Amino acid sequence: xxxxxxxxxxxxxxxxxxxxxxxxxxxxxxxxxxxxxxxxxxxxxxxxxxxxxxxxxxxxxxxxxxxxxxxxxxxxxxxxxxxxxxxxxxxxxxxxxxxxxxxxxxxxxxxxxxxxxxxxxxxxxxxxxxxxxxxxxxxxxxxxxxxxxxxxxxxxxxxxxxxxxxxxxxxxxxxxxxxxxxxxxxxxxxxxxxxxxxxxxxxxxxxxxxxxxxxxxxxxxxxxxxxxxxxxxxxxxxxxxxxxxxxxxxxxxxxxxxxxxxxxxxxxxxxxxxxxxxxxxxxxxxxxxxxxxxxxxxxxxxxxxxxxxxxxxxxxxxxxxxxxxxxxxxxxxxxxxxxxxxxxxxxxxxxxxxxxxxxxxxxxxxxxxxxxxxxxxxxxxxxxxxxxxxxxxxxxxxxxxxxxxxxxxxxxxxxxxxxxxxxxxxxxxxxxxxxxxxxxxxxxxxxxxxxxxxxxxxxxxxxxxxxxxxxxxxxxxxxxxxxxxxxxxxxxxxxxxxxxxxxxxxxxxxxxxxxxxxxxxxxxxxxxxxxxxxxxxxxxxxxxxxxxxxxxxxxxxxxxxxxxxxxxxxxxxxxxxxxxxxxxxxxxxxxxxxxxxxxxxxxxxxxxxxxx
Numbered sequence: 001x002x003x004x005x006x007x008x009x010x011x012x013x014x015x016x017x018x019x020x021x022x023x024x025x026x027x028x029x030x031x032x033x034x035x036x037x038x039x040x041x042x043x044x045x046x047x048x049x050x051x052x053x054x055x056x057x058x059x060x061x062x063x064x065x066x067x068x069x070x071x072x073x074x075x076x077x078x079x080x081x082x083x084x085x086x087x088x089x090x091x092x093x094x095x096x097x098x099x100x101x102x103x104x105x106x107x108x109x110x111x112x113x114x115x116x117x118x119x120x121x122x123x124x125x126x127x128x129x130x131x132x133x134x135x136x137x138x139x140x141x142x143x144x145x146x147x148x149x150x151x152x153x154x155x156x157x158x159x160x161x162x163x164x165x166x167x168x169x170x171x172x173x174x175x176x177x178x179x180x181x182x183x184x185x186x187x188x189x190x191x192x193x194x195x196x197x198x199x200x201x202x203x204x205x206x207x208x209x210x211x212x213x214x215x216x217x218x219x220x221x222x223x224x225x226x227x228x229x230x231x232x233x234x235x236x237x238x239x240x241x242x243x244x245x246x247x248x249x250x251x252x253x254x255x256x257x258x259x260x261x262x263x264x265x266x267x268x269x270x271x272x273x274x275x276x277x278x279x280x281x282x283x284x285x286x287x288x289x290x291x292x293x294x295x296x297x298x299x300x301x302x303x304x305x306x307x308x309x310x311x312x313x314x315x316x317x318x319x320x321x322x323x324x325x326x327x328x329x330x331x332x333x334x335x336x337x338x339x340x341x342x343x344x345x346x347x348x349x350x351x352x353x354x355x356x357x358x359x360x361x362x363x364x365x366x367x368x369x370x371x372x373x374x375x376x377x378x379x380x381x382x383x384x385x386x387x388x389x390x391x392x393x394x395x396x397x398x399x400x401x402x403x404x405x406x407x408x409x410x411x412x413x414x415x416x417x418x419x420x421x422x423x424x425x426x427x428x429x430x431x432x433x434x435x436x437x438x439x440x441x442x443x444x445x446x447x448x449x450x451x452x453x454x455x456x457x458x459x460x461x462x463x464x465x466x467x468x469x470x471x472x473x474x475x476x477x478x479x480x481x482x483x484x485x486x487x488x489x490x491x492x493x494x495x496x497x498x499x500x501x502x503x504x505x506x507x508x509x510x511x512x513x514x515x516x517x518x519x520x521x522x523x524x525x526x527x528x529x530x531x532x533x534x535x536x537x538x539x540x541x542x543x544x545x546x547x548x549x550x551x552x553x554x555x556x557x558x559x560x561x562x563x564x565x566x567x568x569x570x571x572x573x574x575x576x577x578x579x580x581x582x583x584x585x586x587x588x589x590x591x592x593x594x595x596x597x598x599x600x601x602x603x604x605x606x607x608x609x610x611x612x
Contacts, residue, residue, distance in 0.1 A: 078422030092226025104362035112338020113264030132472035143306030144404030175438035214421035248370035478568035
């Protein structure tokens with residue numbers, strides 16, 4: 001097994017026979033753990049593992065890892081995602097319309113001060129979730145992703161529920177994003193001229209083909225789409241800074257004017273009988289829940305670990321960069337937004353009632369107020385890239401999640417089959433069929449029902465964060481029970497287990513009170529008005545009991561038990577991953593003339609690579 005005494009296993013590029021026995025020797029405890037999880041590993045096969053190593057004369061492995069393990073090529077993903085692709089997918093998954101459109105509603109509801117604090121606070125929360133995921137992924141990059149960690153370290157029932165609800169979420173949000181592409185195109189082509197279903201069909205075929213051509217093609221395509229997203233956000237940051245300093249056509253240096261008038265913290269509208277500070281806190285809470293759902297999707301890097309090259313180095317780096325990218329892309333952008341636009345601006349209030357086009361973006365409102373004419377159409381094109389990229393990534397996540405469920409035995413085994421490119425073709429096919437739900441948007445009555453489904457599954461994203469944090473807490477308990485020190489880890493969460501406990505508390509709090517507005521009576525003058533919105537209340541909260549029913553239903557039917565820290569399986573499959581890592585590092589070293597990376601690769605990593 002991987003040398004747990006070494007502080008940095010990833011640094012091993014010189015490997016000798018005497019190291020092989022240390023790396024691959026198998027303790028009785030490991031064999032017992034493997035047997036406990038039906039790996040059918042015997043002491044004899046474990047001793048055979050110890051014979052695998054480099055020759056003394058050359059730093060090459062006699063056979064590939066796949067050959068030594070007699071892999072069936074139709075049941076394995078391919079590690080084809082490069083470091084830069086993983087890094088961009090990590091940030092690209094969270095840069096969507098929620099950032100450049102959803103922030104407008106948050107500003108109207110709560111004001112610039114609450115907006116800034118909420119996005120900064122949730123940014124820290126997201127980083128803790130990502131760091132917890134990164135610690136587990138760097139130790140054992142499972143093809144089944146974070147559903148596999150829940151299955152191994154907590155309870156198979158949690159892995160079952162997490163996997164199916166996560167898959168259900170993405171087979172709904174994928175067609176929802178396809179619908180959004182048609183709505184964005186309405187900016188140029190009216191529905192009376194071309195049926196929106198035509199554009200839905202075009203983009204549906206495009207994302208299916210991108211996913212079908214393999215992970216290398218998908219990774220490269222998504223890298224460039226995510227790069228465009230980053231460029232757009234950087235452009236908005238620069239433009240907002242210019243407008244705040246008076247560089248726009250109107251020549252008006254706004255500074256912090258709108259933080260004073262109308263103010264930094266807006267009281268929540270439509271409630272009576274509470275103090276102003278209480279109303280401001282309620283407004284802040286509404287902004288906090290909006291911020292959470294703007295960040296959802298960043299955890300998708302946990303789905304990619306099974307296809308990452310050198311995951312022990314790539315995943316921690318992507319996680320570390322996440323903190324700085326959150327600080328730049330989210331916190332700085334919403335800070336500048338609060339400087340260039342007041343929350344009571346009539347045009348902004350009107351824009352928040354728009355649908356998905358650029359007209360709904362608060363940045364477009366600020367641009368128009370400043371007198372710039374050409375940018376709204378350009379920003380609308382950028383939004384089209386955002387939603388197309390989101391649909392593309394969503395289909396990828398759906399197919400890999402279903403594949404992971406099949407690998408763990410929680411879905412039919414046919415969905416674990418892959419083609420020669422490592423694409424889980426049957427999982428992709430079934431997930432693609434659900435994309436046809438996007439055509440419901442062509443009919444108004446069907447669209448209403450579809451929107452209820454979208455509202456239902458959004459809570460599953462937050463429940464995924466909760467499950468990741470729970471898995472990390474149990475993982476740390478298992479490490480300590482089995483005497484695995486921090487020095488043996490390629491990456492350790494900066495917040496440690498207490499960071500996960502605190503983050504778990506706030507995630508649960510947000511999940512419980514995310515629909516608080518349904519409990520607050522609305523007033524017009526002195527009288528309450530309106531009916532209780534029971535439909536949206538049900539769709540907002542139904543996901544939580546469904547999630548729990550799947551957990552306890554699985555436990556009842558399958559008679560599963562929680563995993564004890566002493567017997568948690570920390571090692572099954574790890575020897576193979578260790579060997580794949582050494583094989584990859586040796587190949588990279590040979591390709592670069594004995595160096596781990598080229599000069600230009602190092603320059604890219606230390607400069608542009610910190611953003612892209």
